[in-house]
Amino acid sequence: MRRLAWFHVCWFTALAVPVSAFAQTAEGVYIAPRNEWGQPDLRGVWNFSSNTPLERPARYADQEFLSDDDVARIRAEALDDIARSDGNSSQGGVGGYNQFWIEGLPLEENRRTSLIIDPPNGRMPARVQGAPVAFGGLGPDIEGERPVRFTVGGIGKDGPEDRGLSERCLLGFNSVPPFMPSMYNNNVQLFQNADHFVIFNEMIHEARIVPLDGRPHLPGDVAQWTGDSRGYWDGDTLVVETRNFTDKTQSFRGTGISKNMHLIERFTRVADDEVHYVFTVNDPQAFVAPVTVLVPMHKTQDELYEYACHEGNYGMVNILRGARVEEGSWVDSNGN
Amino acid sequence: MHNSLLKPLLVTALCALCGTSALAQSADIPRTPDGRPDFNGIWQALGTAHWDLQTHASRPGPVVEMGALAAIPGGMGVVQGGMIPYRPEALRTKLENQADWLARDPIVKCYLPGVPRATYLPFPFQIFQAPDTTLITYEFAGADRLVYMDQPDFASQVDSWMGHNIGHWEGDTLVITVTAQMPDTWFDSAGNWHSSQLVVEERYTLMGANHIQYEATITDPEVYTEPWTISMPLYRRLDPGMQLIEFKCVEYVEELLYGQYRKPVAE
Numbered sequence: 001m002r003r004l005a006w007f008h009v010c011w012f013t014a015l016a017v018p019v020s021a022f023a024q025t026a027e028g029v030y031i032a033p034r035n036e037w038g039q040p041d042l043r044g045v046w047n048f049s050s051n052t053p054l055e056r057p058a059r060y061a062d063q064e065f066l067s068d069d070d071v072a073r074i075r076a077e078a079l080d081d082i083a084r085s086d087g088n089s090s091q092g093g094v095g096g097y098n099q100f101w102i103e104g105l106p107l108e109e110n111r112r113t114s115l116i117i118d119p120p121n122g123r124m125p126a127r128v129q130g131a132p133v134a135f136g137g138l139g140p141d142i143e144g145e146r147p148v149r150f151t152v153g154g155i156g157k158d159g160p161e162d163r164g165l166s167e168r169c170l171l172g173f174n175s176v177p178p179f180m181p182s183m184y185n186n187n188v189q190l191f192q193n194a195d196h197f198v199i200f201n202e203m204i205h206e207a208r209i210v211p212l213d214g215r216p217h218l219p220g221d222v223a224q225w226t227g228d229s230r231g232y233w234d235g236d237t238l239v240v241e242t243r244n245f246t247d248k249t250q251s252f253r254g255t256g257i258s259k260n261m262h263l264i265e266r267f268t269r270v271a272d273d274e275v276h277y278v279f280t281v282n283d284p285q286a287f288v289a290p291v292t293v294l295v296p297m298h299k300t301q302d303e304l305y306e307y308a309c310h311e312g313n314y315g316m317v318n319i320l321r322g323a324r325v326e327e328g329s330w331v332d333s334n335g336n
Numbered sequence: 337m338h339n340s341l342l343k344p345l346l347v348t349a350l351c352a353l354c355g356t357s358a359l360a361q362s363a364d365i366p367r368t369p370d371g372r373p374d375f376n377g378i379w380q381a382l383g384t385a386h387w388d389l390q391t392h393a394s395r396p397g398p399v400v401e402m403g404a405l406a407a408i409p410g411g412m413g414v415v416q417g418g419m420i421p422y423r424p425e426a427l428r429t430k431l432e433n434q435a436d437w438l439a440r441d442p443i444v445k446c447y448l449p450g451v452p453r454a455t456y457l458p459f460p461f462q463i464f465q466a467p468d469t470t471l472i473t474y475e476f477a478g479a480d481r482l483v484y485m486d487q488p489d490f491a492s493q494v495d496s497w498m499g500h501n502i503g504h505w506e507g508d509t510l511v512i513t514v515t516a517q518m519p520d521t522w523f524d525s526a527g528n529w530h531s532s533q534l535v536v537e538e539r540y541t542l543m544g545a546n547h548i549q550y551e552a553t554i555t556d557p558e559v560y561t562e563p564w565t566i567s568m569p570l571y572r573r574l575d576p577g578m579q580l581i582e583f584k585c586v587e588y589v590e591e592l593l594y595g596q597y598r599k600p601v602a603e
Binding site: 036037043157158159160161168169170189191192193194196198200204205206207209211215216218222224225226303304305306308310311316317320321323324327329 | 368369370376446447448462464465466467469471473477478479480482484493494496497498518520577579580581582584586587590593594597598599600
């Protein structure tokens with residue numbers, strides 16, 4: 001789901017709404033509507049776009065929420081940015097994506113100073129010494145070795161395995177469990193029936209099926225890219241526990257190996273149009289403490305589109321063939 | 337035993353007489369809280385329709401090392417009336433496809449299989465039913481369909497591999513009309529193909545707690561002289577603890593698709 005000119009429209013919509021409309025929903029007061037099985041109804045399409053930083057900027061120290069003054073200043077800075085922008089590339093130069101693609105604003109403003117809510121300082125816990133760390137990106141390839149566990153960018157162009165997982169269409173850059181706000185397609189549709197829950201990320205059409213019937217996890221040696229999820233109700237919150245990840249993805253934030261991760265996700269409907277997605281990454285081999293992130297998700301009436309990544313992956317062919325041409329080893333069908 | 341065997345047979349016989357759309361409301365099937373037939377669960381087709389929709393003999397497989405394991409079994413076919421009514425020029429394309437199927441069959445490349453092929457691939461699929469939007473998710477390539485119920489005027493905005501799926505009920509039969517499919521999918525590994533004009537009307541009818549009678553009527557005036565229909569039972573996977581196991585086949589076709597672009601190994 002990508003909205004034409006969504007970016008600019010929403011900037012000004014958000015700017016126009018009075019601050020008082022952004023008051024935090026008081027959790028515990030709202031009672032979610034029930035579905036036909038009597039469960040809190042989480043179904044629908046939810047957008048998890050965000051411009052809240054994962055980690056709390058140092059200037060806020062112990063401040064958990066933005067003040068009215070902070071909001072005013074951020075809006076002024078945003079307007080300045082818009083005024084300065086040529087509206088074209090988000091990376092400078094030609095770039096990979098122009099503003100048409102960018103979906104970085106939430107449907108409602110989040111006044112938290114960071115998405116991380118634990119540790120309480122809003123910052124990532126320290127890495128465990130020796131834990132693998134690698135950040136890809138849209139820039140030049142980075143140094144590294146296979147397996148490439150990050151999603152965007154690569155370590156080289158010798159073969160497809162040198163590229164990030166989203167460039168290979170194996171995992172979406174914003175839908176790897178846990179899913180995180182990113183540049184675009186920040187949409188998830190939730191489904192429920194009597195004994196299952198489904199987390200369907202638009203990116204790479206990733207339907208993660210969560211049995212709620214108390215069955216045991218798959219045997220430990222059966223690994224899956226998106227792990228093996230089990231869920232249960234904790235009051236009105238649906239809790240999903242996932243393990244059995246492969247050794248081919250990271251735990252979180254460029255760090256670790258997901259094989260060691262135990263992921264806990266909590267879905268709570270806090271308003272008719274809002275679900276709180278709170279996840280905790282537990283990987284003692286990557287971080288000295290668990291990290292918990294709260295992503296507010298807002299209901300949208302739009303529908304998901306089919307993200308047929310692999311079927312249209314001309315990028316992979318062009319990346320590899322371009323590298324062969326550049327190094328002079330390419331032989332075309334005419335023998336040239 | 338007599339009851340459990342006879343009832344589906346009786347219903348089948350009734351169907352043959354009066355058409356599935358007039359199927360009597362059956363009391364013996366699971367139902368959702370809102371009284372609809374309950375299709376929630378994991379289902380799978382048995383048979384060889386994925387190799388060839390039409391009646392076919394067995395034949396050798398394409399992988400020498402896999403011997404009998406990869407040989408292609410014969411089958412009775414699932415096309416009502418036996419033959420797909422191709423236009424003459426379209427039949428030529430089908431035969432060319434069939435002769436070169438390994439190179440041309442889109443699912444060899446792990447592409448999304450389209451409808452109806454996803455239904456009868458030898459992989460399970462799971463239905464999550466809801467009054468407004470039903471999800472059907474398939475183990476093969478993690479294909480998914482969002483089925484929008486009772487929105488007949490909801491038009492497709494863009495073509496897709498798994499199509500634009502609009503559902504409604506005809507009595508106890510779930511009817512899904514699928515349009516806007518990419519022309520790139522096939523129906524089987526025998527080269528049976530369609531154009532972008534394809535319209536598929538699927539009919540799912542519960543015949544008991546554990547099986548569905550599945551029908552799909554294929555309309556594509558560019559390729560066929562008239563609509564044609566396939567039908568087959570779908571079976572509930574009753575295996576204890578059954579769940580779909582991830583099958584991200586992209587990883588398994590990278591060498592096939594991109595191997596020719598690898599950096600040559602220095603000699």
